[in-house]
Amino acid sequence: MTNHWIDLKNSDAILAIGCNPAENHPISFKWIEAAMDNGGKLLAVDPRFTRTASKADHYAQIRPGTDIAYLGGMINYALQNNLTHKEYVAEYTNASFIVNDKFEFEEGIFCAFDDQEKTYDPKAWAYEVDAAGVARRDKSLQDPRCVYQQMKKHFSRYSVDMVCSVTGTNKDDYLAVAKAFCATGRPDKAGTILYAMGITQSTHGTQNVRAVAMLQMLLGNIGIAGGGVNALRGESNVQGSTDYGLLFHILPGYLKSPEYDNVDLKAYLDKWTPKTKDPKSANWWGNTPKYTVSLLKAWYGDNATPENSFCYDYLPKRSGNYSFVKLMEKMGRGELQGLVCMGQNPAVGGPDSLATRDALGKLDWLVTVDLWETETSIFWKRPGVNPKEIKTEVFMLPAASSVEKEGSISNSGRWAQWRYKAAEPVGEAKSDLWIIDKFFQGVRKAYQKGGVFPEPVTKLAWNYGNHEEPDVHLVAKEINGYFTKDTTIVDKDKTLEFKKGDQVPMFKYLQDDGSTVSGCWIYCGSYTKDGNQMARRDAADPTGLGMFPKWSWCWPVNRRIIYNRASVNPDGIPYNAKRAVIAWDLVEKKWKGDVPDGPWPPLNDKEGKHPFIMVPEGHGRLYALDLKDGPFPEHYEPIESPAKNLFSRTQTNPAVKIPANMTSDTNKYPFIGTTYRMTEHWQAGAMTRSLPWLVELVPTMFVEISETLARTKGVNNGDQVRITTERGSIEAKALVTSRLKPFNVQGKMVEQVGLPWHFGYAGLATGDSGNVLTPSVGCANTSIPEFKAFLCNIEKGGKRA
Amino acid sequence: MAVSRREFLQGGALATALVLTGKKAEAGGADAPQMRTKGLKSSTTICPFCAVGCGLVVHTKDGKIVNIEGDTEHPINQGALCSKGSALFQVANNEHRLQKVMYRAPGSDKFEEKSWDWALERISQKMKDTRDKTFKAKEINKKDNKEYVVNRTEGMAFLGGAGLDNEECYLWSKFARSMGVANLEHQARI
Numbered sequence: 001m002t003n004h005w006i007d008l009k010n011s012d013a014i015l016a017i018g019c020n021p022a023e024n025h026p027i028s029f030k031w032i033e034a035a036m037d038n039g040g041k042l043l044a045v046d047p048r049f050t051r052t053a054s055k056a057d058h059y060a061q062i063r064p065g066t067d068i069a070y071l072g073g074m075i076n077y078a079l080q081n082n083l084t085h086k087e088y089v090a091e092y093t094n095a096s097f098i099v100n101d102k103f104e105f106e107e108g109i110f111c112a113f114d115d116q117e118k119t120y121d122p123k124a125w126a127y128e129v130d131a132a133g134v135a136r137r138d139k140s141l142q143d144p145r146c147v148y149q150q151m152k153k154h155f156s157r158y159s160v161d162m163v164c165s166v167t168g169t170n171k172d173d174y175l176a177v178a179k180a181f182c183a184t185g186r187p188d189k190a191g192t193i194l195y196a197m198g199i200t201q202s203t204h205g206t207q208n209v210r211a212v213a214m215l216q217m218l219l220g221n222i223g224i225a226g227g228g229v230n231a232l233r234g235e236s237n238v239q240g241s242t243d244y245g246l247l248f249h250i251l252p253g254y255l256k257s258p259e260y261d262n263v264d265l266k267a268y269l270d271k272w273t274p275k276t277k278d279p280k281s282a283n284w285w286g287n288t289p290k291y292t293v294s295l296l297k298a299w300y301g302d303n304a305t306p307e308n309s310f311c312y313d314y315l316p317k318r319s320g321n322y323s324f325v326k327l328m329e330k331m332g333r334g335e336l337q338g339l340v341c342m343g344q345n346p347a348v349g350g351p352d353s354l355a356t357r358d359a360l361g362k363l364d365w366l367v368t369v370d371l372w373e374t375e376t377s378i379f380w381k382r383p384g385v386n387p388k389e390i391k392t393e394v395f396m397l398p399a400a401s402s403v404e405k406e407g408s409i410s411n412s413g414r415w416a417q418w419r420y421k422a423a424e425p426v427g428e429a430k431s432d433l434w435i436i437d438k439f440f441q442g443v444r445k446a447y448q449k450g451g452v453f454p455e456p457v458t459k460l461a462w463n464y465g466n467h468e469e470p471d472v473h474l475v476a477k478e479i480n481g482y483f484t485k486d487t488t489i490v491d492k493d494k495t496l497e498f499k500k501g502d503q504v505p506m507f508k509y510l511q512d513d514g515s516t517v518s519g520c521w522i523y524c525g526s527y528t529k530d531g532n533q534m535a536r537r538d539a540a541d542p543t544g545l546g547m548f549p550k551w552s553w554c555w556p557v558n559r560r561i562i563y564n565r566a567s568v569n570p571d572g573i574p575y576n577a578k579r580a581v582i583a584w585d586l587v588e589k590k591w592k593g594d595v596p597d598g599p600w601p602p603l604n605d606k607e608g609k610h611p612f613i614m615v616p617e618g619h620g621r622l623y624a625l626d627l628k629d630g631p632f633p634e635h636y637e638p639i640e641s642p643a644k645n646l647f648s649r650t651q652t653n654p655a656v657k658i659p660a661n662m663t664s665d666t667n668k669y670p671f672i673g674t675t676y677r678m679t680e681h682w683q684a685g686a687m688t689r690s691l692p693w694l695v696e697l698v699p700t701m702f703v704e705i706s707e708t709l710a711r712t713k714g715v716n717n718g719d720q721v722r723i724t725t726e727r728g729s730i731e732a733k734a735l736v737t738s739r740l741k742p743f744n745v746q747g748k749m750v751e752q753v754g755l756p757w758h759f760g761y762a763g764l765a766t767g768d769s770g771n772v773l774t775p776s777v778g779c780a781n782t783s784i785p786e787f788k789a790f791l792c793n794i795e796k797g798g799k800r801a
Numbered sequence: 802m803a804v805s806r807r808e809f810l811q812g813g814a815l816a817t818a819l820v821l822t823g824k825k826a827e828a829g830g831a832d833a834p835q836m837r838t839k840g841l842k843s844s845t846t847i848c849p850f851c852a853v854g855c856g857l858v859v860h861t862k863d864g865k866i867v868n869i870e871g872d873t874e875h876p877i878n879q880g881a882l883c884s885k886g887s888a889l890f891q892v893a894n895n896e897h898r899l900q901k902v903m904y905r906a907p908g909s910d911k912f913e914e915k916s917w918d919w920a921l922e923r924i925s926q927k928m929k930d931t932r933d934k935t936f937k938a939k940e941i942n943k944k945d946n947k948e949y950v951v952n953r954t955e956g957m958a959f960l961g962g963a964g965l966d967n968e969e970c971y972l973w974s975k976f977a978r979s980m981g982v983a984n985l986e987h988q989a990r991i
Binding site for chain 1: 847876898938942965
């Protein structure tokens with residue numbers, strides 16, 4: 001989230017698209033309702049009439065996978081009706097940037113597409129630059145080649161009628177949502193967009209998110225209280241696990257994991273440190289060398305020296321895509337010998353789960369670390385298989401629960417909050433910290449006797465005390481970072497003296513010469529000389545906006561609303577004085593309010609900087625330069641779809657390769673399937689399906705269908721039904737409901753089939769897994785699978801009927 | 802189950818008894834709200850389910866968790882919880898929780914109990930053997946036919962992290978990279 005949960009109360013309009021906060025983030029509704037009590041409008045756009053929709057001022061039904069059509073239509077609505085925030089768009093976004101004259105778009109394809117490889121060359125979409133190398137701009141936004149005009153042309157095709165015929169939305173509902181939300185383009189109004197997997201789980205998921213961000217930039221809604229682009233994250237620390245780089249493409253703090261041709265530290269830093277020639281651009285990623293070297297110092301300690309490039313060679317270099325789906329394919333080919341699952345349950349959580357379950361049997365060894373037996377840990381005795389034929393060796397390790405250990409987790413609003421140990425773990429269960437430490441100690445001991453290239457293991461810095469369990473405070477202090485020698489830093493008019501071992505107060509003091517350690521630069525400031533900031537419990541709210549600056553700690557630098565320099569005009573005056581996030585104090589020459597996005601004075605000052613500091617041009621990107629599937633979002637159909645793409649002859653995202661087990665044969669699979677979550681269960685179900693209270697509430701797998709589909713199929717509420725896709729077949733109890741309605745797909749009514757995905761064959765409450773049905777095809781940029789839109793059939797019956 | 806919901810409601814929460822008897826709470830009396838938790842140790846925690854980050858208070862007696870409820874001082878949830886958060890007590894007290902290290906030998910049809918020492922020794926050796934066998938120091942890139950140093954362990958993947966604490970995620974990330982594991986993913990990708 002650019003903002004945070006309590007900030008929702010500051011909104012005049014809340015657009016929930018591709019999420020269902022009333023169901024999946026129930027306590028967030030406390031703040032959504034606070035906004036509504038103040039006159040704010042709740043707008044729900046979803047394939048189903050959800051719990052969120054039931055509380056909304058306006059609900060609009062949308063066919064799964066047509067979000068770009070919907071949001072692109074809202075972008076067009078804002079542009080055509082002159083509802084955008086003019087100054088914000090001209091000054092803070094790249095609307096005024098001139099695009100090079102080779103740029104083209106035709107029939108759903110942008111220029112520089114390689115049809116064989118299914119890839120674009122994004123260099124062809126570059127800005128036009130002047131002699132000094134700075135992008136040319138036309139702040140009047142009139143130049144036909146400027147981003148604003150190109151965007152206007154691109155989305156002029158997204159007329160209300162066109163959009164509604166693609167999304168299936170009733171025109172009045174669509175217009176009610178567009179009107180209510182685009183009204184927040186006024187400087188004194190705030191609109192927030194909430195989204196979750198309904199937006200991301202798509203073959204064009206990244207472009208869905210971009211469409212959200214673009215609409216928010218056009219309306220001047222990013223950086224302000226009650227605004228923002230707010231992803232509602234689903235696991236308690238999925239924000240933290242992302243921050244710490246538990247993904248193949250990133251290291252902690254969103255530094256890129258090295259690629260094969262980043263042959264040494266210099267080449268790595270040259271490749272990943274962006275440059276700018278605009279003196280008013282902060283280009284924050286220009287600090288990449290400081291953060292990278294501080295990370296390497298945290299990992300290799302005294303062994304990391306300037307002479308050996310801080311042990312950069314020890315890091316693995318990637319060549320290609322190792323995303324979850326690719327790993328499962330690799331496992332299925334027998335190319336993985338070992339797998340360790342730290343509280344992840346791929347037998348239920350991933351797409352095409354029958355294939356994943358078979359693939360687990362190709363492993364030599366599997367380690368699972370969980371609170372419970374999971375479908376993954378007992379895959380070898382799952383229904384329908386003979387354990388004798390499965391040769392995988394399985395270690396199922398018992399983990400401590402969250403109240404049996406100490407440490408921090410980061411919520412969706414980036415608040416890192418400290419948890420305490422209330423009791424000893426049950427039985428012989430151990431904390432993950434203990435388990436990881438023991439893995440490392442064991443492996444290091446083995447490598448001390450020799451092995452292949454042992455140094456990355458034997459030289460790793462691992463100093464977390466002498467107790468049975470690593471001291472979690474020492475880990476947290478290393479993450480924050482400390483000085484490795486006495487250091488003097490001149491910061492403007494101040495001279496700061498630090499002693500060796502002092503905690504680094506904030507990331508602007510991190511260095512690229514080895515004099516600082518920081519395990520994750522964005523958390524620098526979380527554990528300082530003043531102690532553990534994440535454990536703070538001061539409930540003061542000086543602005544009244546609900547920022548609670550001394551309650552826990554949030555990254556970066558305890559800034560509660562990021563990009564907040566965009567909440568003020570170029571003179572530093574808040575666009576909305578009633579909800580001022582920051583304001584420039586002319587007398588004291590400093591910012592008041594939230595921690596500003598950088599210390600510099602307002603933009604119009606000679607020292608001022610553009611507000612979108614994480615891109616080298618400093619302007620929010622209405623036009624993207626580095627995505628794999630185009631600079632503007634464009635509507636394509638989901639890979640499995642009952643509809644023809646009305647926008648162009650390009651049916652699906654051209655940058656996505658289509659796997660074999662997918663089909664759009666509507667004779668075989670006439671219905672649109674989609675998956676989702678519910679309040680009473682959580683993710684792959686291990687954490688809830690063994691809790692009697694929750695099992696009593698939702699005891700079994702079910703499938704939601706409309707009253708009309710039930711009539712057609714002769715199905716009554718509670719009947720057993722079988723749902724089938726090209727990947728597999730499952731059984732469930734039918735839940736016949738008026739909350740689901742068929743979609744109008746270009747004049748033909750197409751029914752939908754809604755499935756929770758929380759069930760499996762382990763635990764107290766069992767049931768078939770929704771993900772047996774879902775396709776293993778992912779977003780062009782992120783590879784997240786298209787769980788939300790596929791084709792299926794449903795029939796009454798099944799062996800348990 | 803150590804305590805069923807019914808037993809818990811009847812035995813644990815005097816507030817419920819208060820409703821049942823209709824007796825008014827008096828300040829400092831046996832039925833006053835603060836008496837419910839008198840003599841118990843308390844500590845705060847954050848909900849392990851979704852990412853709203855609601856606060857809870859955990860009460861213990863003689864080292865055992867006897868009650869968990871919403872933290873009324875927490876600014877996000879102000880004491881409120883959803884059905885999952887309210888059930889955290891049953892995560893802490895649950896007969897289905899794994900309590901022992903379990904091992905399943907190749908081709909076996911059952912788990913057997915093992916000690917931590919035995920399992921950790923064997924897992925460390927498996928990790929090392931897999932790394933040694935599948936370590937790729939260099940590779941020829943298909944695009945340019947040049948040789949590159951990649952120092953990567955091909956045959957091992959690490960998954961998970963969204964349910965771990967930050968400090969655990971950090972050490973997992975650090976350990977994975979030291980082992981050359983590029984096959985590192987977690988729930989955010991799905």
